[in-house]
Amino acid sequence: MNDSAPAPTPAPAPRRVRVRAPELIGKGGWLNTGGEQYTLADLRGRIVILDFWTFCCINCLHVLDELRELEEKHRDTVVVIGVHSPKFVHEAEHRAVVDAVERYGVGHPVLDDPELATWKQYAVRAWPTLVVIDPEGYVVAQHAGEGHVHAIERLVTELEAEHGAKGTLRRGDGPYVAPEPEPTALRFPGKAVVLPDGNFLVSDTTRHQLVELAADGESVVRRIGSGVRGFADGTAGVAAFNEPQGLALLDGSSVVVADTVNHALRRLDLATGEVTTLAGTGKQWWQGSPTSGPAREIDLSSPWDVAVFDGRVWIAMAGVHQLWAYDPAGRTVAVAAGTTNEGLVDGPVAEAWFAQPSGLAVSGDGERLWLADAETSALRWVDRQGVVHTAVGTGLFDFGHRDGSAGQALLQHPLGVTVLPDGSVAVSDTYNHALRRYDPATGEVSTLATDLREPSDAVLVGDDIVLVESARHRLTRLRLPEEAVRVASVAHRTRRAATEVAPGTLRLDVIFQAPAGQKLDTRYGPSTRLLVSATPPGLLLKGEGAGTDLSRTLELDPEFEEGVLHVSAMAASCDDDPANAYPACHVHQQDWGVPVRLTEGAADRLPLVLAGMDDSAV
Numbered sequence: 001m002n003d004s005a006p007a008p009t010p011a012p013a014p015r016r017v018r019v020r021a022p023e024l025i026g027k028g029g030w031l032n033t034g035g036e037q038y039t040l041a042d043l044r045g046r047i048v049i050l051d052f053w054t055f056c057c058i059n060c061l062h063v064l065d066e067l068r069e070l071e072e073k074h075r076d077t078v079v080v081i082g083v084h085s086p087k088f089v090h091e092a093e094h095r096a097v098v099d100a101v102e103r104y105g106v107g108h109p110v111l112d113d114p115e116l117a118t119w120k121q122y123a124v125r126a127w128p129t130l131v132v133i134d135p136e137g138y139v140v141a142q143h144a145g146e147g148h149v150h151a152i153e154r155l156v157t158e159l160e161a162e163h164g165a166k167g168t169l170r171r172g173d174g175p176y177v178a179p180e181p182e183p184t185a186l187r188f189p190g191k192a193v194v195l196p197d198g199n200f201l202v203s204d205t206t207r208h209q210l211v212e213l214a215a216d217g218e219s220v221v222r223r224i225g226s227g228v229r230g231f232a233d234g235t236a237g238v239a240a241f242n243e244p245q246g247l248a249l250l251d252g253s254s255v256v257v258a259d260t261v262n263h264a265l266r267r268l269d270l271a272t273g274e275v276t277t278l279a280g281t282g283k284q285w286w287q288g289s290p291t292s293g294p295a296r297e298i299d300l301s302s303p304w305d306v307a308v309f310d311g312r313v314w315i316a317m318a319g320v321h322q323l324w325a326y327d328p329a330g331r332t333v334a335v336a337a338g339t340t341n342e343g344l345v346d347g348p349v350a351e352a353w354f355a356q357p358s359g360l361a362v363s364g365d366g367e368r369l370w371l372a373d374a375e376t377s378a379l380r381w382v383d384r385q386g387v388v389h390t391a392v393g394t395g396l397f398d399f400g401h402r403d404g405s406a407g408q409a410l411l412q413h414p415l416g417v418t419v420l421p422d423g424s425v426a427v428s429d430t431y432n433h434a435l436r437r438y439d440p441a442t443g444e445v446s447t448l449a450t451d452l453r454e455p456s457d458a459v460l461v462g463d464d465i466v467l468v469e470s471a472r473h474r475l476t477r478l479r480l481p482e483e484a485v486r487v488a489s490v491a492h493r494t495r496r497a498a499t500e501v502a503p504g505t506l507r508l509d510v511i512f513q514a515p516a517g518q519k520l521d522t523r524y525g526p527s528t529r530l531l532v533s534a535t536p537p538g539l540l541l542k543g544e545g546a547g548t549d550l551s552r553t554l555e556l557d558p559e560f561e562e563g564v565l566h567v568s569a570m571a572a573s574c575d576d577d578p579a580n581a582y583p584a585c586h587v588h589q590q591d592w593g594v595p596v597r598l599t600e601g602a603a604d605r606l607p608l609v610l611a612g613m614d615d616s617a618v
Contacts, residue, residue: 018138021048021131022121024081028094028112031101034177038109040137045170046079047159048133049152052124054087055100056375056413056431058302058318058356059146059590060128062284064104065261066149070156071108076171077160082110085119087127088399088413089492090431099454099471103188103206104243105229108176120497125608126592132156135163135170144609145590147286151515158516184473185220186211190245191305191416191457192468192475195270196252200459200475202468203244203257210244210257210268217466217475224273231262231282236273241266246305246360248313250328256313258303265295265303265315265326265333279326279333284319286587287529287570292334295326300333305416307360309369310384312336316357316371323349323357323371323382337382341531341568342591344376344395352388354380355396359416359428359457370425372414379417379427379438391425391438392445395535396593397564400491401432401447409445410491411436416457418465420480426465428455435467435478449478498597499606503558507605508532508543510550510569512588518573531568539563550610556598567592569610 021040030037040048051067053060064082071080082101086092091100092114101110113119122131122142130148132141132155141155163169190205198215209225222236230240246258250267256278257266264280279295280303289299301319308314313326314336322338337349345353359372369382378393392406400410416428420437426448427436435449435458454471461477469476510530514520520527526548534540542555550569570589590610 018134018140021133021137021139022118024050024083024111025117025121026083026111026113026115027117028084028097028114031098031110031112032106032177032179033109033175036175036177038175040133043079043081043133043175044137045135045168046174047074047077047135047156047163047169049078049080050118050122050131050133051080051082052085052119052122052127052129052131053082054085054091054127055097055104056088056091056356057127061104061261062146062302062319063128063130063149064106066146068107070149070153073153074156074160075174077169078156079174080108082106082108083118084110084112085116085124085127086114088431090412090433096454096471099188102179103470105206107178108174116497125499125594126590132159134159135168142609143588144592145588147588148515151518154516182473185218186473186475188470188473189456189468189475190243190470191247191258192459192466193247193249193255194459194461195249195255200466201247201255201268202475203247205243205245205260205470208241208243210241210247213475217477222273224268224275229261231259231264233266233276234274236275239266239275246303246307246316248306248308250308250313256306256326258306258315260302260304260318263300263302263319265300265306265313278328278331287340287589288572288587293332295331295333298333300324304356304358305360307362307369309360309362309366314360314369316360318356318358318374321354321356323354323369337386337388341566342375342396342593343533343535343566344373344378344380344390344393346380346388346390349382349386349388359414361417361419361425363419364421364423370417370419372417372427374413374415374430377411377413379411379414379425391440392427395564396566397535397595398491399431400489401429401434402489402491403436403446404444404489406438406443406445409438410489412492416455416468418458418460420460420465426458428458428467430454430456430470435465448480452476498562498595500599500602501556501596501606502600502602502604503556503598505604506554506556508552508554508565508567509605509607510567510610511607512550512569512571512610514571514573514576517576519576520571520573527572529568529570531566533566535564535566536560540565556596558598560598562595562597565592565594565596565606567594567608569608571610 188206190203200213212221232240242261265278280300285299285301304318305316315324325336343353355375358374377399399412402410412431415430418426424439456470457468
């Protein structure tokens with residue numbers, strides 16, 4: 001070998017493909033900008049991150065929380081723009097978007113896009129989706145799902161260096177203008193419970209507190225929590241919550257709290273006001289994490305409500321579409337029902353599918369656990385034999401306001417359930433601004449009250465029902481009427497346009513590219529997973545089920561004109577640094593519900609981007 005031979009020239013780094021970013025348009029206009037309207041030209045010189053979200057979506061709420069640290073760390077170079085892209089009819093109402101932006105503490109400008117105009121321009125197919133635009137106005141990355149902020153921050157650092165050197169980076173204050181706070185006693189309350197002395201305890205979600213109200217439902221007795229977003233145990237004035245929701249009496253002297261964004265269960269001692277942690281680590285559960293064990297050592301994911309059933313505290317684990325249970329005696333927690341797949345599938349608890357369970361209530365005889373399954377607009381229950389049933393609801397894409405037999409009735413994203421004295425169930429039909437009633441004896445659904453504003457829970461007090469009227473920031477007392485109010489029937493399907501695909505063979509490709517500085521994690525076997533199903537089930541002749549390959553050949557039955565393909569994908573990657581004996585690992589996951597229309601001559605390939613570069617990569 002000739003030692004004097006020149007060393008081989010290293011291959012040049014792949015050039016990032018750049019596509020000019022489409023303009024930001026939305027009929028609803030801009031929020032959190034002090035009334036200013038913006039174009040991409042106004043943002044030139046800044047790194048722009050578009051967050052396509054809708055406020056019903058728990059994964060979107062997770063991303064809002066993931067973005068907070070990045071926004072703070074890079075606030076002089078990065079502008080995050082939330083592009084609100086509605087699924088439900090209610091979410092297209094401008095007032096509802098204004099409320100949601102305040103409710104969830106969104107600290108950046110939001111473009112209200114009720115007609116999905118910008119969503120279509122960027123070819124977005126899933127909530128949430130993050131798009132990165134460089135300081136010169138080019139799309140440089142797109143990621144569907146949650147868990148991608150670590151990769152985006154690495155890209156932001158690269159863009160800061162690249163455009164700082166080129167002179168195309170502009171630093172300074174961004175366009176965000178915080179709204180003026182409103183002086184109400186409650187602010188977007190979530191859930192309530194009646195205390196042994198007749199007072200009410202309410203989760204004051206947006207202010208990160210619990211509020212005890214007198215029996216009149218108005219007078220403030222005390223506040224528990226510092227009022228600052230955080231995670232800390234201690235006395236009433238020291239303890240910190242993060243958007244708490246569900247409440248349940250644990251015994252005569254304490255209340256268990258679903259501390260949603262802290263991914264934890266907390267305990268409030270009613271006598272002392274002391275707050276302690278029962279379950280959760282403060283970190284969000286990801287695929288592959290333990291699902292049972294000592295409660296303080298197991299990660300949870302957005303617990304939304306709690307109820308004591310069959311000797312355990314059942315948890316509506318909205319973040320992973322499951323029900324979990326906490327055992328107070330053993331101080332352990334474990335999955336009780338659901339597979340983490342999002343949808344509506346009944347059967348044994350280990351096989352059932354849920355979609356953001358958000359409200360729980362136990363029947364008077366203790367034989368049923370009722371639940372509001374928000375994203376399927378469904379009322380469901382679990383029996384003591386461990387079987388899941390559906391009373392009202394058909395799936396992810398059908399919703400509305402229609403009374404009648406349970407098989408025909410429609411709800412719209414309900415968040416609360418309350419068992420009535422006669423054994424029927426009151427449903428806080430949140431996006432219909434209504435209180436509904438399901439009678440198990442007759443199988444009929446009726447409307448008890450309308451003209452509410454996003455009711456999210458209700459409790460019984462004598463002959464009255466007291467609702468948490470979240471978007472009116474109050475408790476509202478109603479006398480239970482003997483007869484339901486009749487309303488006109490309305491039915492809806494999701495607003496997204498169907499993707500035209502060819503009948504017969506369809507190639508499904510989930511595009512995943514490990515972020516820069518990472519590689520697929522294959523230490524314990526395949527690092528990817530793909531699950532496919534369809535509504536109606538007969539649409540899919542071939543290709544249903546789970547596998548490890550992110551590409552699959554599907555066979556669509558030409559007898560169907562349209563349907564929905566349900567796709568769930570996961571990929572795991574780890575930092576690629578040989579010098580690091582303990583590399584950080586990350587899970588990337590996303591569920592898609594893709595409405596499809598079978599059309600002769602249409603595309604025979606369906607690409608879905610899990611993580612990777614802009615659309616030119618697919």
